[in-house]
Amino acid sequence: MTPAARAAAAIGVLDRILDGQVAEVALTNWGRASRYAGSGDRAAVRDIVYDALRCRRSFAALGGGETGYGLVLGWARSSGQEALFSGEGHAPAVPQDAGREPLGLEALDCPEWLGPALSHSLGADFAAVLQAMRQRAPVFLRVNLAKTRREAAIAALAAEGIVARPHPLADSALEVTEGARKVQASEAYGDGLVELQDAASQAVVAMLPLRDGMRVLDLCAGGGGKTLAMAARAKLSLFAHDAEARRMADLPARAKRAGVSVTALARPETAAPFDLVLTDVPCSGSGSWRRDPQGKWALDGDRLAALTVVQAAILDRAAGMVGRGGVIGYATCSLLDAENGAQVAAFLGRHQGWRIEAERSFTPLEGGDGFFGAVLRAP
Numbered sequence: 311m312t313p314a315a316r317a318a319a320a321i322g323v324l325d326r327i328l329d330g331q332v333a334e335v336a337l338t339n340w341g342r343a344s345r346y347a348g349s350g351d352r353a354a355v356r357d358i359v360y361d362a363l364r365c366r367r368s369f370a371a372l373g374g375g376e377t378g379y380g381l382v383l384g385w386a387r388s389s390g391q392e393a394l395f396s397g398e399g400h401a402p403a404v405p406q407d408a409g410r411e412p413l414g415l416e417a418l419d420c421p422e423w424l425g426p427a428l429s430h431s432l433g434a435d436f437a438a439v440l441q442a443m444r445q446r447a448p449v450f451l452r453v454n455l456a457k458t459r460r461e462a463a464i465a466a467l468a469a470e471g472i473v474a475r476p477h478p479l480a481d482s483a484l485e486v487t488e489g490a491r492k493v494q495a496s497e498a499y500g501d502g503l504v505e506l507q508d509a510a511s512q513a514v515v516a517m518l519p520l521r522d523g524m525r526v527l528d529l530c531a532g533g534g535g536k537t538l539a540m541a542a543r544a545k546l547s548l549f550a551h552d553a554e555a556r557r558m559a560d561l562p563a564r565a566k567r568a569g570v571s572v573t574a575l576a577r578p579e580t581a582a583p584f585d586l587v588l589t590d591v592p593c594s595g596s597g598s599w600r601r602d603p604q605g606k607w608a609l610d611g612d613r614l615a616a617l618t619v620v621q622a623a624i625l626d627r628a629a630g631m632v633g634r635g636g637v638i639g640y641a642t643c644s645l646l647d648a649e650n651g652a653q654v655a656a657f658l659g660r661h662q663g664w665r666i667e668a669e670r671s672f673t674p675l676e677g678g679d680g681f682f683g684a685v686l687r688a689p
């Protein structure tokens with residue numbers, strides 16, 4: 311496919327997404343219907359689509375409308391590629407609209423209604439963080455420190471054409487600089503030496519006071535990313551639960567690859583008390599909008615309010631399962647204070663004697679996703 315034909319394909323995919331399709335589904339459907347597209351074409355179309363979704367407001371202004379055509383034209387104009395719109399062969403039609411420069415929150419690709427809350431939460435970093443959210447996220451790996459060391463993992467990856475370097479956010483973190491698409495087929499990955507995991511997500515786990523012999527529950531385990539990251543840091547009796555058990559379907563295979571054992575619990579109260587309960591709560595995902603840009607535009611005030619209610623309920627439930635002097639680890643991939651510091655403060659207001667032992671916010675300015683972690687100590 312020519313670059314212009316790739317742009318035209320991205321227009322079609324974006325039109326479906328704007329009609330309500332999930333980005334991954336729209337891309338998969340296009341791929342199935344386009345047998346002529348090679349892996350390079352698929353990757354290029356995907357990159358245009360995701361760039362356009364991250365920068366949906368500003369590209370719509372630049373490209374003269376919030377349509378697939380307008381977004382890809384905005385993308386082309388922002389990157390000096392308007393000549394792709396020649397109307398020749400498979401190329402998109404010649405533009406009829408000059409577009410306009412985006413202004414204010416539009417230029418930052420910030421949803422209008424979230425501007426005040428994000429500005430309150432991020433303070434002086436607001437504009438820089440929103441700008442960073444307009445870029446692609448790096449690919450990070452977590453070195454499984456229970457199996458290998460960081461330098462040995464770098465060497466194993468290099469032998470398979472994957473270049474990675476240590477990242478300062480966590481002692482287990484690697485940033486992949488070349489060959490990211492080869493990771494999941496690599497031996498290093500198959501042998502459980504590395505896992506795909508954001509660097510800030512690793513840093514949140516590194517905040518937890520984990521020690522050999524502890525009984526630890528991951529209360530919102532999902533696919534088990536943090537469960538396994540905890541397992542790599544100490545020899546634990548490790549339990550996992552999720553309100554939607556099917557989300558833990560991959561956990562047994564992942565745990566086996568990592569060489570650890572995790573017990574899934576449908577009713578975690580039956581195994582309480584625990585020394586530490588991790589609550590990696592469902593959240594707005596505002597810290598990971600680089601990876602899930604559709605989420606940025608889908609979030610609304612009702613959804614955010616509902617999430618904060620669920621988060622408070624999960625924290626209260628966790629408090630009931632922590633033994634005397636034990637710990638709750640609270641984590642979100644959110645940039646919003648309502649889900650982070652304010653949620654922790656409200657918990658302390660409801661539960662006498664608990665105290666904050668550590669609290670930290672991460673933003674993409676440090677390289678990883680936006681994350682929040684707090685360590686709460688029981689009386």
Ligand SMILES: C[S@@+](CC[C@H](N)C(=O)[O-])C[C@H]1O[C@@H](n2cnc3c(N)ncnc32)[C@H](O)[C@@H]1O
Pocket residue numbers: 529530531532533534535536537551552553554557590591592593620624
């Ligand atoms: C942020 S995700 C967890 C990601 C996971 N910890 C990881 O690192 O891969 C939040 C998870 O919480 C689960 N969840 C939602 N409501 C819950 C509840 N009330 N109790 C327990 N889990 C819940 C969701 O199904 C989802 O899998």
